[in-house]
Amino acid sequence: MSAPQIVVHRDKELMAEAAAARLITKIVDAQAARGSASVVLTGGRNGNGLLAALAGAPARDAVDWARLDLWWGDERFLPEGDPERNVTQARAALLDAVPLDPARVHPMPASGGVYGSDADAAAAAYASSLAGAARPEDHGAVPVFDVLLLGVGPDTHVASLFPEHPGVRETERMVVGVHGAPKPPPTRVSLTLPAIRAAREVWLLAAGADKASAVTIALSGAGEIQAPAAGARGRARTLWLLDRAAASGLPAQLYPPASA
Ligand SMILES: O=C1O[C@H](COP(=O)(O)O)[C@@H](O)[C@H](O)[C@H]1O
Numbered sequence: 001m002s003a004p005q006i007v008v009h010r011d012k013e014l015m016a017e018a019a020a021a022r023l024i025t026k027i028v029d030a031q032a033a034r035g036s037a038s039v040v041l042t043g044g045r046n047g048n049g050l051l052a053a054l055a056g057a058p059a060r061d062a063v064d065w066a067r068l069d070l071w072w073g074d075e076r077f078l079p080e081g082d083p084e085r086n087v088t089q090a091r092a093a094l095l096d097a098v099p100l101d102p103a104r105v106h107p108m109p110a111s112g113g114v115y116g117s118d119a120d121a122a123a124a125a126y127a128s129s130l131a132g133a134a135r136p137e138d139h140g141a142v143p144v145f146d147v148l149l150l151g152v153g154p155d156t157h158v159a160s161l162f163p164e165h166p167g168v169r170e171t172e173r174m175v176v177g178v179h180g181a182p183k184p185p186p187t188r189v190s191l192t193l194p195a196i197r198a199a200r201e202v203w204l205l206a207a208g209a210d211k212a213s214a215v216t217i218a219l220s221g222a223g224e225i226q227a228p229a230a231g232a233r234g235r236a237r238t239l240w241l242l243d244r245a246a247a248s249g250l251p252a253q254l255y256p257p258a259s260a
Contacts, residue, residue: 147202154211204232
């Protein structure tokens with residue numbers, strides 16, 4: 001697993017624009033190298049901010065949207081179309097505006113319908129979809145995602161893995177149902193740390209003063225059970241994309257002054 005690298009931007013708008021530009025480059029490079037690209041999306045303010053910046057970036061036309069697989073790191077287990085679902089928000093921010101192949105868009109299941117209120121069954125179904133998409137060369141139960149995006153909550157949660165909760169302790173399953181989450185809604189579906197660590201690159205996004213303590217804790221040697229963000233690492237790269245407010249508790253020697 002890779003060691004964290006930190007990039008600090010002046011504010012959250014610049015952070016979102018820079019992250020969007022970086023993501024476009026990464027998708028284009030992956031499509032050139034492997035024929036297609038795969039990205040895992042996150043919910044939350046910073047994840048949606050990145051998608052909105054991507055929607056507004058002229059360079060978005062460089063992406064071959066039909067050769068992009070989209071997965072989700074977590075979902076609020078709510079009915080299809082609920083405005084609080086991460087996929088609903090991602091569609092509004094970007095997905096409805098670009099020519100994706102619908103067969104390559106893989107939202108996590110909603111509540112109701114086939115799964116009713118059974119988030120564990122929904123998680124197992126998503127794990128099967130991931131396993132089905134893994135190529136032989138991926139050597140695992142999930143594809144080697146090109147980029148996996150994660151928002152960081154003020155309590156250091158990533159995806160729907162909360163401090164000291166059962167989901168963050170999971171070592172076998174790739175996807176779990178989350179019950180009694182401290183942030184509403186209480187029932188969720190989430191990738192686990194083993195699934196997150198299968199990604200080639202993991203990018204953690206945090207902007208705003210309310211994230212400063214979480215960022216400081218996660219980057220100061222905390223354990224992943226107490227601070228799930230500390231356990232989110234990519235195989236080749238772990239990138240923390242911050243704004244100055246979120247980075248305000250970090251010793252400046254942790255990141256290059258040029259990035260501030
Ligand atoms: O509920 C969630 O929260 C986190 C963080 O969101 P933020 O608004 O504090 O940035 C998000 O990453 C996760 O996907 C989402 O379900």
